[in-house]
Amino acid sequence: MEFIANVFQLILVDRRQVVLSALSEHVVISLIAIALISAAGIPLGILISRYRKYAQPVIYVTGALYTIPVLALFGLMIPILGIGLRPTLFALFIYGLLPLVRNTYVGITGVDAAIVEAARGMGSTNRQLLFNVELPLALPVIVAGFRTIVVMTISVATIASYIGAGGLGDLIFRGINTYFLELVVAGSILVALLAIVADGCLGLLEKYLLKRVR
Amino acid sequence: MIRFEKISKVFPPDVNALEEVSLDVQSGELMCLIGTSGCGKTTLLKTVNRLIEPSSGRIFIDDQDISRLNHISLRRNIGYVIQQTGLYPHLTVEENICYVLRITGNKKTSCRSRAEELMDIIGMDRNYLGRFPRELSGGQQQRVGVARALAANPNIILMDEPFGAIDQITRIQLQDELVRLQSRLNKTIIFVTHDLQEAIKLADRIALMDQGNILQIGTANELLFFPKDDFVENFMGSSSFFNVMRLLPVEKGLVSDYPVFRLSQEDAARKEVEQKARDLGWSEYPVIDKEDQLVGYFPTSEHHNGDLYPVNKLLSPKITFEQALKQLFISGKSRLPVTTDDKKIIGFFDFAQAYDIIRKSSN
Numbered sequence: 001m002e003f004i005a006n007v008f009q010l011i012l013v014d015r016r017q018v019v020l021s022a023l024s025e026h027v028v029i030s031l032i033a034i035a036l037i038s039a040a041g042i043p044l045g046i047l048i049s050r051y052r053k054y055a056q057p058v059i060y061v062t063g064a065l066y067t068i069p070v071l072a073l074f075g076l077m078i079p080i081l082g083i084g085l086r087p088t089l090f091a092l093f094i095y096g097l098l099p100l101v102r103n104t105y106v107g108i109t110g111v112d113a114a115i116v117e118a119a120r121g122m123g124s125t126n127r128q129l130l131f132n133v134e135l136p137l138a139l140p141v142i143v144a145g146f147r148t149i150v151v152m153t154i155s156v157a158t159i160a161s162y163i164g165a166g167g168l169g170d171l172i173f174r175g176i177n178t179y180f181l182e183l184v185v186a187g188s189i190l191v192a193l194l195a196i197v198a199d200g201c202l203g204l205l206e207k208y209l210l211k212r213v214r
Numbered sequence: 215m216i217r218f219e220k221i222s223k224v225f226p227p228d229v230n231a232l233e234e235v236s237l238d239v240q241s242g243e244l245m246c247l248i249g250t251s252g253c254g255k256t257t258l259l260k261t262v263n264r265l266i267e268p269s270s271g272r273i274f275i276d277d278q279d280i281s282r283l284n285h286i287s288l289r290r291n292i293g294y295v296i297q298q299t300g301l302y303p304h305l306t307v308e309e310n311i312c313y314v315l316r317i318t319g320n321k322k323t324s325c326r327s328r329a330e331e332l333m334d335i336i337g338m339d340r341n342y343l344g345r346f347p348r349e350l351s352g353g354q355q356q357r358v359g360v361a362r363a364l365a366a367n368p369n370i371i372l373m374d375e376p377f378g379a380i381d382q383i384t385r386i387q388l389q390d391e392l393v394r395l396q397s398r399l400n401k402t403i404i405f406v407t408h409d410l411q412e413a414i415k416l417a418d419r420i421a422l423m424d425q426g427n428i429l430q431i432g433t434a435n436e437l438l439f440f441p442k443d444d445f446v447e448n449f450m451g452s453s454s455f456f457n458v459m460r461l462l463p464v465e466k467g468l469v470s471d472y473p474v475f476r477l478s479q480e481d482a483a484r485k486e487v488e489q490k491a492r493d494l495g496w497s498e499y500p501v502i503d504k505e506d507q508l509v510g511y512f513p514t515s516e517h518h519n520g521d522l523y524p525v526n527k528l529l530s531p532k533i534t535f536e537q538a539l540k541q542l543f544i545s546g547k548s549r550l551p552v553t554t555d556d557k558k559i560i561g562f563f564d565f566a567q568a569y570d571i572i573r574k575s576s577n
């Protein structure tokens with residue numbers, strides 16, 4: 001009991017400044033990574049839904065990237081990109097790509113063929129078909145993928161403190177190095193909280209969108 | 215008018231879905247494509263809006279080769295209704311109906327009034343405009359599908375088994391509505407179905423397909439009485455006459471050139487009418503007032519006191535031959551007038567001549 005009280009004391013009072021700046025750093029890193037992943041992943045998913053013969057290879061490659069262990073990736077990247085924000089974003093980007101590309105692709109190709117047929121038959125251009133019909137109907141599946149990458153990015157970003165990215169990982173590693181258990185727990189709780197809140201909000205959005213397209 | 219010229223379609227590697235199919239569909243005609251599943255009906259239909267490009271052959275709409283037209287604008291000028299409705303689940307009824315209008319850049323307000331107009335045409339309450347497709351029954355969804363196809367006021371409408379997935383009672387209702395709609399709008403419609411009853415009820419002409427070929431094109435009567443081969447005969451049913459009786463709307467086999475006397479006419483005219491009735495072997499002839507409404511009959515016999523014989527039984531044009539026949543027997547007459555709701559004569563249902571009429575129309 002006392003331990004938990006100490007942890008909150010730490011977060012809310014003693015190390016408030018440090019905790020806050022680590023938290024905001026974490027959020028910023030995650031947001032940038034998510035933005036990069038989205039900017040590449042969604043268009044790539046759309047692209048392979050248009051040129052389906054490239055779909056399998058692309059998903060295969062992003063899938064292979066996805067399976068590289070985090071630490072191994074960091075190890076590989078340090079000689080090339082050094083340490084800091086750049087390699088961190090790159091790593092997060094590589095991990096987040098697969099879920100979003102795959103869900104965008106699956107979402108679009110999973111749209112009821114009769115609806116696509118009707119839209120074509122009525123004279124939609126490719127662009128109109130995509131923006132008026134396919135993307136709105138694929139949105140719940142895309143959001144589900146987005147939800148995956150958001151949670152994943154928030155948690156992987158913690159480890160990225162290892163290569164000097166900052167964020168809540170800093171609290172945890174500093175705690176470990178100085179045998180300061182309260183700090184470790186404080187960092188962990190905040191990461192978990194961040195992930196849970198983000199996941200919950202996106203879950204609600206997904207549910208709402210699903211109801212719309214049935 | 216739509217002209218198919220030797221349309222073939224081979225799906226890789228070697229499915230011959232269509233084999234040199236030729237067909238003319240006249241303007242304002244409702245042409246049914248009928249045949250068993252997989253015979254190529256849908257494929258033929260989709261060559262018209264170029265969702266499928268023929269492997270060979272050409273299609274002309276009003277003498278324009280459609281392969282030379284821009285396929286997007288071609289499609290926007292052709293209504294398209296499919297069995298699964300293909301309504302957009304994320305759009306309201308109004309947005310669904312207005313889809314073509316919106317993608318062609320029409321203002322929202324003008325779309326709204328068109329949508330309201332269409333709801334009236336398909337007989338749905340305007341309150342439904344704000345609903346989503348999932349909130350409608352199957353029959354209502356299909357009505358909206360039809361409204362959506364009509365939105366841009368196309369001359370041609372393609373319908374692929376539109377009522378195929380709908381329960382029997384609603385289906386018959388929708389068929390009746392389509393007949394009513396068509397008599398008012400006069401579109402050129404190609405209607406795919408595998409339901410013979412539906413084809414006979416709706417079609418001006420029927421094209422019977424099998425294995426990528428059209429075996430016979432003609433009116434329901436022609437296919438029923440003069441099947442070109444055994445396949446057609448079997449498909450249409452062996453006891454043709456009774457099939458017609460059961461399926462054909464009575465208005466498709468009426469005596470339309472009948473003697474009729476208008477109350478305001480001269481006596482000389484009456485003599486003429488009387489003679490015409492006698493020639494036909496009728497013992498009485500109908501009399502109408504100046505509003506064209508049937509008021510009674512005069513007998514053809516020389517001596518009668520000038521009293522009108524009363525009108526007993528009227529037939530609705532919507533009933534089938536079979537039902538008309540039943541009414542005929544119950545009334546004990548040789549013929550009965552078929553009239554509109556306000557008693558205007560459309561024609562006479564005459565048992566002795568019904569058979570002749572059917573056969574005559576077959577030549």
Ligand SMILES: Nc1ncnc2c1ncn2[C@@H]1O[C@H](COP(=O)(O)OP(=O)(O)O)[C@@H](O)[C@H]1O
Binds near residue numbers: 226251253254
């Ligand atoms: N996209 C396609 N690829 C390959 N074969 C097809 C395709 N579409 C239709 N077919 C084949 O062409 C034939 C005719 O199909 P279709 O026109 O859909 O028949 P119907 O509408 O009369 O049931 C069938 O044998 C069907 O399997």
Ligand SMILES: [Mg+2]
Binds near residue numbers: 255256257
């Ligand atoms: Mg079909």
